[in-house]
Amino acid sequence: ALPSTLRTIKTDYASLRSQVRNFSDFYGTAIKEAKKQIMAGINEMSEANKDLIEKYRKEVALRRKYHEQLVELKGNIRVLCRVKPVLKEDQHEEGQTVVVTTDPNNESALTVLSKGKAKNFELDKVFHPQATQEEVFQEIEPLITSCIDGYHVCIFAYGQTGSGKTYTMEGSVENPGINQRALKHLFNEIEERKDMWTYTVSVSSVEIYNEVLRDLLSKDGEKLDIKINPDGTGQLHVPGLRVMEVKSFQHIKKVTRKNRITFGTQMNQHSSRSHALLTVTVLGTDLASGAKTTGKLNLVDLAGSERVWKSGAEGERLKEAQNINRSLLALGDVIQALKAHQTHIPFRNSRLTYLLQDSLGKGNKTAMVVQVSSLESNVGETLCSLKFAQRVCKVELGPALVCMSKSHQHPPPPISRQGRLVMIFQ
Numbered sequence: 001a002l003p004s005t006l007r008t009i010k011t012d013y014a015s016l017r018s019q020v021r022n023f024s025d026f027y028g029t030a031i032k033e034a035k036k037q038i039m040a041g042i043n044e045m046s047e048a049n050k051d052l053i054e055k056y057r058k059e060v061a062l063r064r065k066y067h068e069q070l071v072e073l074k075g076n077i078r079v080l081c082r083v084k085p086v087l088k089e090d091q092h093e094e095g096q097t098v099v100v101t102t103d104p105n106n107e108s109a110l111t112v113l114s115k116g117k118a119k120n121f122e123l124d125k126v127f128h129p130q131a132t133q134e135e136v137f138q139e140i141e142p143l144i145t146s147c148i149d150g151y152h153v154c155i156f157a158y159g160q161t162g163s164g165k166t167y168t169m170e171g172s173v174e175n176p177g178i179n180q181r182a183l184k185h186l187f188n189e190i191e192e193r194k195d196m197w198t199y200t201v202s203v204s205s206v207e208i209y210n211e212v213l214r215d216l217l218s219k220d221g222e223k224l225d226i227k228i229n230p231d232g233t234g235q236l237h238v239p240g241l242r243v244m245e246v247k248s249f250q251h252i253k254k255v256t257r258k259n260r261i262t263f264g265t266q267m268n269q270h271s272s273r274s275h276a277l278l279t280v281t282v283l284g285t286d287l288a289s290g291a292k293t294t295g296k297l298n299l300v301d302l303a304g305s306e307r308v309w310k311s312g313a314e315g316e317r318l319k320e321a322q323n324i325n326r327s328l329l330a331l332g333d334v335i336q337a338l339k340a341h342q343t344h345i346p347f348r349n350s351r352l353t354y355l356l357q358d359s360l361g362k363g364n365k366t367a368m369v370v371q372v373s374s375l376e377s378n379v380g381e382t383l384c385s386l387k388f389a390q391r392v393c394k395v396e397l398g399p400a401l402v403c404m405s406k407s408h409q410h411p412p413p414p415i416s417r418q419g420r421l422v423m424i425f426q
Contacts, residue, residue, distance in 0.1 A: 011012065025310040035041070057196075057288070071100060079366045079393045080139055083374050083385070084164040085129035089390050099373035100382060102128045112376065114379050121386045123393060133171055136369065137181040143365055144185050148282055150293030152364040154300065154356060155182070158328075158388070159371035160381035161304025166367055167300040169276075178369075180253070180301050186280065186297070187249045193243065204243045205256050208275035208351045210323045214223060216276075217242040217255060226354055236357060243281075252280075273320045273353050276301040298359050302328065302352075327352045334360060335392050368392055 056115060075140040083100055099113040103126075106266040110126045112119045125139055147153045154179060157165035171177030192201045205216040206224070213224040223242060229237040246252040258277060280297040330350035336344045338360075360366065371390045372382045 008169040017050075020397040025083060027028060053288075063137070064225055064326060078143075079370065080125045080367065081121075081123050081370045081372060081389060082125065082127040082164070082168060083110065084129065084370055095420065097376040098371060098374045099376045099379050102126050104128075106217070110386075112196065112379065113380055114383060120384065121390060123386075124368070131271050133168075133177055133181070135177050136168060136310050137178055138183075140178055140182065140367055140369075141185060143367055144182050145189060146286065146365055147280070147295040147297040148186065148189050148193075150284065150295045152296045152298075154298040154359040154366040155320070156300045156302060156363065156366070156368045156373060158162045158302050158368055159304060159385050160373065160378060163304065163378075163381075163385075164369035165304060165369075165371045165375050166301055168371060169299065179301075182297065182299065183252050183280065184249045186282070187252075190282075196287060198285050198287060200245065202243050202245045202281045202283075203245075203252055203255065204238075204241055204279045205277070206279075206355075207276045208240065208327070208355070210320060211249070211327070211351050213238065213351055215240070215242055215276075217244060226351065236354070238355075271323070273303060275324075277352075277355065298356060300332075300356070326350065332388055337390075 010245075083102060086098060101111050101113075101124050103109045104313065105399070107126060108124060109120060112121065127136055142152045143155065157169045157178075159165050167177060169177050169179050170178060186201070190197075190201070193199075203217075207214050207216055213226065215222045215224055224238050224240055226236055226238055229235045244255050246255065278299040280296040280299075282297070284293040284295070285291070303320075327350040330346065330353050333346050333349060334353045347353045347360070353360065358364075368389070371384050372378075372385050374382075
């Protein structure tokens with residue numbers, strides 16, 4: 001039986017040796033076939049991915065188009081009005097009757113009772129005294145998106161001293177205002193677009209006190225001046241102004257904490273005596289095409305207008321009040337000139353309008369939030385603010401231009417959109 005078993009073992013052994021000799025060829029062929037199948041799958045997925053990316057780009061372009069159309073439908077200049085609620089400390093003083101009422105059925109109208117007569121005003125949006133910071137920001141939010149898309153945007157708070165402008169713009173730690181919410185929204189949008197675009201964000205912060213420009217990001221608050229940029233572009237710049245690149249919302253909060261100049265008057269114990277301007281510049285680059293955009297967001301908290309006889313301003317406070325009122329008058333003249341389509345716009349009449357020339361002129365977007373007091377003791381100032389607001393409502397800024405360029409030889413044509421101006425009157 002052993003020879004038969006031995007022959008079987010030898011046959012199996014020979015078969016195994018043959019398989020071992022052929023294994024490398026078999027393995028190589030199998031690997032090649034697997035690679036071929038994998039590459040075919042990758043190519044198929046790549047083509048599908050390219051199609052998805054192209055569809056996504058078209059959707060982004062469409063979203064951008066519809067976003068701009070939505071902003072345009074709301075009007076070239078968005079004029080919002082926020083009525084300050086009656087505070088507890090005001091309820092026991094003389095002349096604290098409420099004379100400003102809003103219409104629950106018409107969010108664009110409000111009525112002021114003056115000398116026994118009712119005067120009606122209609123603006124783009126009126127916030128009742130109980131309106132929250134979030135409700136106000138929802139009206140501003142579309143403009144922040146426009147800034148990322150490459151537009152110049154300006155957001156103002158306007159009104160008499162003590163009407164709540166600083167609260168609307170800056171808010172509190174627990175209940176932040178437009179500034180903080182706008183910056184947070186900006187960085188959230190940038191994060192959502194990181195797969196398609198790369199962005200560089202820089203910030204500067206200045207105040208204009210007695211027509212003197214002061215850098216709020218420098219340690220000593222260095223005094224600055226506005227000059228024509230020597231690069232030949234004809235644009236304005238501020239030599240020596242500190243511009244800081246920021247990487248996140250928390251970073252920008254950290255670098256913009258410096259306080260403005262405030263003093264007490266008979267109308268407001270913490271009256272802001274300067275105009276504060278926070279400028280955020282957003283440089284974007286499309287990762288696929290290399291197209292570049294430059295957007296600028298100006299967040300402006302204006303010093304409050306006041307009547308000298310009423311505020312009791314004397315000495316240095318009187319000088320401050322005169323400069324504040326003069327610069328606000330210059331802003332009104334610029335708005336009026338834009339409204340009348342005048343060939344000469346008096347931007348140089350004040351440091352405020354001169355500094356904001358590139359964001360206030362033709363082809364830009366602005367929002368104004370008008371802050372008003374609802375009390376009888378402030379009815380004169382309230383009427384002045386609302387009359388100015390109605391003037392602003394009629395201003396046409398013309399087509400807005402997105403600043404776009406491309407690194408290749410043939411840059412795309414600039415994208416034209418309708419300009420917007422939004423101002424918040426308190």
